[in-house]
Amino acid sequence: MTDPMTDLDAYTDEELEQALAGLLAHARGEVLNDAEVQKFWQLHQEVLRRRAPPETSA
Numbered sequence: 001m002t003d004p005m006t007d008l009d010a011y012t013d014e015e016l017e018q019a020l021a022g023l024l025a026h027a028r029g030e031v032l033n034d035a036e037v038q039k040f041w042q043l044h045q046e047v048l049r050r051r052a053p054p055e056t057s058a
Contacts, residue, residue, distance in 0.1 A: 008043070
């Protein structure tokens, strides 16, 4: 799996969800540092982007 900071498009949907789940499991009971928080939001935004319905041209 590639580094999420560099190329989220290289992730499959399953890998993306596993990376997000892994980060959340790591965060349980801990305070995340700035890099971990940034990684979480990048993964989260990519999941949302992929789940959004495609835009249609009017």
